[in-house]
Amino acid sequence: MPELPEVETVRRGLEQHLVGRQIVRVEVGRERVVRRTSPEALIAGLSGTTVVAAQRRGKYLLLPLDSGDTMMIHLRMSGQVLLAAGGAARPPHTHVVMYLDDGSEAWFVDPRTFGEVVVFDPDRVDVELPPVAQLGVDPIAESFERADLRRIIRSTSRALKPLLLDQQVIAGIGNIYADEILHRSRLRPDRSASTVDSRATNRLHEAIIDILTSAIEVGGSTLGDAQYVDLMGESGSYQDDHRVYGRAGERCLTCGRGWIRRTVSGGRSTHWCGVCQS
Ligand SMILES: [Zn+2]
Known part of the structure; x- marks a missing residue:
């Protein structure tokens, strides 16, 4: 999608x-x-x-x-x-x-x-x-500073994955990029926002900007089961940089020790490493 x-x-x-x-x-x-x-x-x-x-x-x-x-x-x-x-x-x-x-x-x-x-x-x-x-802040099209994310994190005790997916909080992040962003931030998807300190919030902020920006630079992600292409019919290539999404059962590319887990909740799958994400 x-x-x-x-x-x-x-x-x-x-x-x-x-x-x-x-x-x-x-x-x-x-x-x-x-x-x-x-x-x-x-x-x-x-x-x-x-x-x-x-x-x-x-x-x-x-x-x-x-x-x-x-x-x-x-x-x-x-x-x-x-x-x-x-x-x-x-x-x-x-x-x-x-x-x-x-x-x-x-x-x-x-x-x-x-x-x-x-x-x-x-x-x-x-x-x-x-x-x-009702859309929330767009982290690329609009101003989205560390302080903005800090305000969001401090306002709730929701788990990070559903928080990132909530379009009324932050607009544009879906299942693939939420998993990649949380992996880069070394945060578990089910971690409560209320337990995330300001250093981890800064890591999360940097990951949101970096991953979305890097993905835009290579035309996004085109997956086998989806038909996403650009205006000229060209595929993106960010799927080659996915570190957790679609890698369930594989050794973690980041830490080399954990295995990528896939858990399903509310019909959505979540991919993460239990070793380097806490
Ligand atoms: Zn790992």
């Missing part, structure tokens, strides 16, 4: 290729991707508008339009935004086609159709898109 680094990679592609383009015409296939509104609302909201910026908050792509509205794209499990030459053969599960004024096309492709595309009024975001209005 695309997380902050993958969505940021897509955002950069959109900034380069979609900003300044006019969306001439729109086709909607599967209605599920526009379930928040309707195909008619998406077509009316996008047709004839020009994309003026490409922004991101957490895992949400936000594309302000010259109409004053904003297009939101959420990739969810398997969504892709692809740019293609006009008339190019479309992959299966292409649910939205945007015809652009230079003859190219932007596609929203999503085999599992959990993703969505919607046009909303940013002044009414709390009513029209509550999950976006």
